[in-house]
Amino acid sequence: xKVMKIDKNDWAGGIGKIQSSYRLYGPVKGDAFxxxxxxxxxxxxxxxxxxxxxxPKSVVYPQSEIMFEYSLDEKNPDHHIMKDAAKDYSPKAILxxxxxxxxxxxxxKRNFDTTEYKDPYWIRSYEATTFIGYACNNPCSxxxxxxxxxGPFNEDGLDILLTDAxxxxxxxxxxxxxxxxxxxxGWNTIAAGGSLKKIASLKKEAEAKISSLVSTDQLNNKKxxxxxxxxxxxxxxxxxxxxGTCTFLCPTCWCFDIQDENSGCSGVRMKNWDSCMFxxxxxxxxxxxxxxxxxxxxxxxxxxxxxxxxDKYENGIQCVGCGRCIRSCPVNIDIRRVCDMMNSYDPxxxxxxxx
Amino acid sequence: xxxxxxxxxxxxxxxxxxxxxDMVVGFxxxxxxxMNEPSFIKNSGEVSKLxxxxxxxxxxxxxxxDRKEKxxxxxxxxxxxxxxxxxxxxxxxxDQLVIIGVPCKGMIDRRxxxxxxxxxxxxxxxxxxxxxxxxxxxxxxxxxxxxxQDNCSKCIHRNPxxxxxxxxxxxxxxxxxxxxxxxxxxxxxSPQEKWQYFEDLIAPCIRCYACRNAxxxxxxPTCFVDESRPQWVGKSQDxxxxxxxxxxxxxxxxxxxxxCGACERACPVGIKVRQFxxxxxxxxxxxxxxxxxxxxxxxxxxxxxxxxxxxxFIK
Numbered sequence: 001x002k003v004m005k006i007d008k009n010d011w012a013g014g015i016g017k018i019q020s021s022y023r024l025y026g027p028v029k030g031d032a033f034x035x036x037x038x039x040x041x042x043x044x045x046x047x048x049x050x051x052x053x054x055x056p057k058s059v060v061y062p063q064s065e066i067m068f069e070y071s072l073d074e075k076n077p078d079h080h081i082m083k084d085a086a087k088d089y090s091p092k093a094i095l096x097x098x099x100x101x102x103x104x105x106x107x108x109k110r111n112f113d114t115t116e117y118k119d120p121y122w123i124r125s126y127e128a129t130t131f132i133g134y135a136c137n138n139p140c141s142x143x144x145x146x147x148x149x150x151g152p153f154n155e156d157g158l159d160i161l162l163t164d165a166x167x168x169x170x171x172x173x174x175x176x177x178x179x180x181x182x183x184x185x186g187w188n189t190i191a192a193g194g195s196l197k198k199i200a201s202l203k204k205e206a207e208a209k210i211s212s213l214v215s216t217d218q219l220n221n222k223k224x225x226x227x228x229x230x231x232x233x234x235x236x237x238x239x240x241x242x243x244g245t246c247t248f249l250c251p252t253c254w255c256f257d258i259q260d261e262n263s264g265c266s267g268v269r270m271k272n273w274d275s276c277m278f279x280x281x282x283x284x285x286x287x288x289x290x291x292x293x294x295x296x297x298x299x300x301x302x303x304x305x306x307x308x309x310x311d312k313y314e315n316g317i318q319c320v321g322c323g324r325c326i327r328s329c330p331v332n333i334d335i336r337r338v339c340d341m342m343n344s345y346d347p348x349x350x351x352x353x354x355x
Numbered sequence: 356x357x358x359x360x361x362x363x364x365x366x367x368x369x370x371x372x373x374x375x376x377d378m379v380v381g382f383x384x385x386x387x388x389x390m391n392e393p394s395f396i397k398n399s400g401e402v403s404k405l406x407x408x409x410x411x412x413x414x415x416x417x418x419x420x421d422r423k424e425k426x427x428x429x430x431x432x433x434x435x436x437x438x439x440x441x442x443x444x445x446x447x448x449x450d451q452l453v454i455i456g457v458p459c460k461g462m463i464d465r466r467x468x469x470x471x472x473x474x475x476x477x478x479x480x481x482x483x484x485x486x487x488x489x490x491x492x493x494x495x496x497x498x499x500x501x502x503x504q505d506n507c508s509k510c511i512h513r514n515p516x517x518x519x520x521x522x523x524x525x526x527x528x529x530x531x532x533x534x535x536x537x538x539x540x541x542x543x544x545s546p547q548e549k550w551q552y553f554e555d556l557i558a559p560c561i562r563c564y565a566c567r568n569a570x571x572x573x574x575x576p577t578c579f580v581d582e583s584r585p586q587w588v589g590k591s592q593d594x595x596x597x598x599x600x601x602x603x604x605x606x607x608x609x610x611x612x613x614x615c616g617a618c619e620r621a622c623p624v625g626i627k628v629r630q631f632x633x634x635x636x637x638x639x640x641x642x643x644x645x646x647x648x649x650x651x652x653x654x655x656x657x658x659x660x661x662x663x664x665x666x667x668f669i670k
Contacts (some may be wrong), residue, residue: 032470032625050475053624063561064591138491140475142387239393241417243565245623259590272590275563280581284449302552330386330565330621331413332392 003199004182006169014185015095017046021184022130023092025059027052028251029097031073036094045096050140055251055324057108058064059094060125063248067121067258073265082269087121093181095162100143100320102131103150103156104251107320110313111254121271130181132171132206136198137206140323144212144336146228148321153203154208163199170195214339216317219310226347227307228299236338237298239331244275246325246333252318255281272286276300302338359457359522363429365401366455370427371399378428379421380418380520381405387477388466393418404577405429407522409481412504414617416440419447429522431459431506432484433615435504436513436648437571440611443654448573456518458526461499461507462616466625468502471495491607506616509534516649541630559624560597564585566605567630569621572611579603579605605631610639610657613648 006014018024019041026045027034034049036056050335068082105126113126136143136152145151157159159178164171170191173179182188246252257274260267274281277298282291291350310319319335325332363537365380382391383404391410391571395418396402409428415428416437430438436458440445452596468488469476478489484499500508509532514525541552564580567573580588580600589596605628612632619629639645642665 032466048473057629064593135527137473141477225597238395238418239413241565241568243568243621243622244561244563245621248563249559251625261589261591261593270591271505272592278564280583281576284663296464304529328623331625332390334386337386 001173002175002179002192003195004171004187005188005189005195006019006187008168010187011169012044014187015039016042018093018095018181018185021091022181023088023090024095025056025092026095029322030128036097036213043161047096047134049096049150050138051098051101051322051324053324053328054249055104055322056094056097057104057251059092059324060105060129061122061254064272065121067271068269069266070269071266079193084354085268087124089124089128089295091130093132094133097131098136098147098322099133099152099156099158099161100148100150102133102253102321104157104320104322105131106157107252107318112316119182121324130159130177130343131157133161135161135163135202135206137164137202138321139206139210140324140327140334141211141321143210143321144214145321146207146210147213148319149217149316150320151203152206153199155353163202165195165198165202170199172199179352180212189284212321213335214321214336215343216306216310216339218343219306219317219339222307222342222345223309224303224311227345227354228303230345230347232275232345233295233299233339234269235343236302236333237295240294240298240333241296242277242279242294243330244277245330246326247277248273249324249328251322251324252305252320257281270282298333302335305335306339306342311328360405360407360496361591362522363407363455363457364405366401366522367405367427368399369398370453370455370520371396371402375425375507377424377428380415381455382407382411383416383430384412385410385600389463389468389478396641407457408460409463409486410465410479411500412616412620414571414615415571417569417617419452420571420574421446422451422585424451425464426454426551429455429457430453430518431457432510432512432516433459433613434516436464436512436613437586437615437652439517440613440655441571442651444611453520454515455520455522456515457522458515458527459507459510459513459522461503461510461513463502463621464504470495496498499622504616504620505627506614506619512612512613512649517651535633537630538634538637541634554594554631556630557601559625559626560601562592562600562624563626565621565623566626569617570608571617572608572652573604601628601631604628605635608632609635610643610645610655611647612636613646 024039025036026039027049028037029046035052035054036059066085069085070082071079073079104192112122124136139152147148157225159175163171169189172184255274258271260269284291304320370376378395380395382643383657384406385391388447391406393413414437415434421500442449472488472490476488476490480487486497486499488495512530513528552639588599645656
């Protein structure tokens, strides 16, 4: 695929042109950190960031999303009938998404787009989106993407990869969707022959800066029941306060709850993000909770990401190594540590009870 | 405060060896700069895992709730006040605890330091009152008193109020601190300004409930936001529901909050949730002369009645 060279002077003009045919989302700096927002006309994305505090999953999969609307007014002939809520599935683009976050959409797709089940909201929103990646020249110390199936210049899940080459941008079109957007932006100066070499060398440099690694090669071989009963969960879960920070910030956590909310004579049925860290996530109508303690819930989060998913899809872990849960956990529970404990767990070696 | 750790380890070892406690609750070194992880040890061979520095801002009283063991707990001033509150509220028994008091000189503000630099902070070391922050291509020395958590900079109970052992000699308490200047600034706003101020304050909320869960006071078996029969509060990002959560959470802490700052420290999106509780703390002080967790033998003002209580609102 082609690589375009974008003169930094042509940046703002191109963004404006994209906005005439796409709803554009990009990182914007708030009081203390960057997050993805819908950009106003003429507003530029602020690409001076390491990564956003919250993942861009909400651009495709909002925290709260209305699916249906209904009337409870019996005078209304359509009362008590669920009607599709109006949706905007016109083309949109995320500019400045990091490669790890882009890869996360492919993981989530395995859950929302299967031969058996299809989530129409997620799929249509995803298909309407063009992903314009932003290669990481300077990964953080908590990034472990290269051992979590991604990398600072990884192209999986992207339509375009932007590389900051100092005096200019290189935009590599990865899909036709990407080419179409580059055309719309008017970024059509083909980069000189050395550009691929330059990108490759920046990639090599960036990958060498990744200082965090996890080992995942043994997870698939471990017995589920042995990992489940491993003695380390008490230690791992002790600090956890069971907030939803890790799951809400995670680009690959996909769980949601469905709620009806009425107001007067009308109501909506909506999807809201849910979190396996919350006791309410699993409580039964009887009041019994099969995951009644925080140890159960912490174990579930790690077993899902690092064992059940691994076994079910045989396509790596349910994690792209973005490091958000590590950086934002209020009590410093670190998935890298837990992953290594699980990967190297040997029940034989732990046969003697720990005093 | 780095010097405290040898003494903390020595006391912990002795308590475990003598069988006076089943476990010691403290901190182990975190995997990131400016973070330590609450942790427990059950045998004295592990005391070297315990650490103490200016990154121990989590309130350890939160880890005592309803526990059955005999516990040695490391407690700075605010933790000890929450332990007092826990004892008063029957969340732990005094005779289950051996409190290892730590006279505190304040915890450093991780967010503040992170926001001071454009690139990632990779290493933070402290020596006396100097904190050295390093990253790729920079190194800066900061004065600890300039980078304290906001609640620590206003703290007047640095010494534990209740303890069985002490990790170090008591420290001098801060004097002449104006703790409520910020509250007065908001009190002086017009209703419209206040409304806008609080709207902006909680706008980034993602309802992860980290503020609630980091707080030792929030131990209800089912929180009002989690009740489903009846459901009091909606689950979406609806502004009214988010407001309801924050306002009620704060009110549930009235007369109980020790301003330990755990809520603010835990918030992943940096909401200054203490803006709510500080006002209630100020009111409790003004109306009842009350500070939570300071007196081990007195009921808090909101669960007792005294004829002298201010009651103009019902007269």
